[in-house]
Amino acid sequence: MDKTVTLQSLSDAKKAHVKWVQRAKLLIEGLPIDENAIPLSYTDCKFGEWFYSDGQKLNALGNMTCLGEIEKAHVTLHDEYMHIFKIYFANVDRSFFSKLFNMKKKITDAEREIAKAHFVKLQAASEEILEHIGRLERRLYAIPQSSFDASITGI
Numbered sequence: 001m002d003k004t005v006t007l008q009s010l011s012d013a014k015k016a017h018v019k020w021v022q023r024a025k026l027l028i029e030g031l032p033i034d035e036n037a038i039p040l041s042y043t044d045c046k047f048g049e050w051f052y053s054d055g056q057k058l059n060a061l062g063n064m065t066c067l068g069e070i071e072k073a074h075v076t077l078h079d080e081y082m083h084i085f086k087i088y089f090a091n092v093d094r095s096f097f098s099k100l101f102n103m104k105k106k107i108t109d110a111e112r113e114i115a116k117a118h119f120v121k122l123q124a125a126s127e128e129i130l131e132h133i134g135r136l137e138r139r140l141y142a143i144p145q146s147s148f149d150a151s152i153t154g155i
Contacts, residue, residue, distance in 0.1 A: 001057055003148040007140055009054055014133050016046030021126045024081055027088060028112075028119045035089040042078040047129075058136070061143065061151045066132045073132065077125035083118040087111045 020038060027033040039045040043052055051070065058064055090105060107115075140148075 001054065001152045003140065003143070003145050006054065006058070006148075006152075007137065009050060010133065010137060010140070013047045013050035013055070014130070016050075017126070017129060020045050020047065021077075021123065024084065024119065024122060027084065028115055035085070038081065038085075040078065040082060040085060042074050045078075048074065057152060058140075061139075061148070064136075064139075066135050066139070070129055070132045070136070073125045073128040077122050077129065080118045080122035080125065084115045084122070087115045 023033055023038045027038070039048075042048045051074065055067065055070075059067060088105065088107060143151075
């Protein structure tokens with residue numbers, strides 16, 4: 001695992017996270033978003049895929065408490081989105097024709113306000129994730145390549 005490649009992968013994962021949050025925001029704002037466009041599970045989104053594969057290798061560097069903080073905030077983010085998802089995509093008593101023509105559930109003003117409240121919490125978790133990613137990036141930049149190689153590959 002090369003340090004430059006690791007930093008690029010982290011950058012790509014961070015960009016994917018930002019896009020995921022933007023899609024959730026568009027949903028809250030009333031734009032039609034496919035329910036599959038925003039993965040529910042914290043392990044299924046692009047950031048989660050990186051975090052639970054290459055991201056975990058960074059634990060070998062030692063004293064990487066920010067990884068635990070990222071994970072905690074990331075799980076919270078997806079938990080908040082689950083509440084939003086249930087409001088917008090619950091298939092309660094949808095008729096055959098509404099499913100056939102992909103007609104969306106009608107959202108009440110009260111439900112929209114609840115979704116917005118969950119989005120505020122989601123956004124706070126996202127900001128926390130981005131703050132910890134910034135710390136992680138600074139830490140990775142500060143580690144000499146030789147130390148990075150020795151820790152990650154065990155050389």
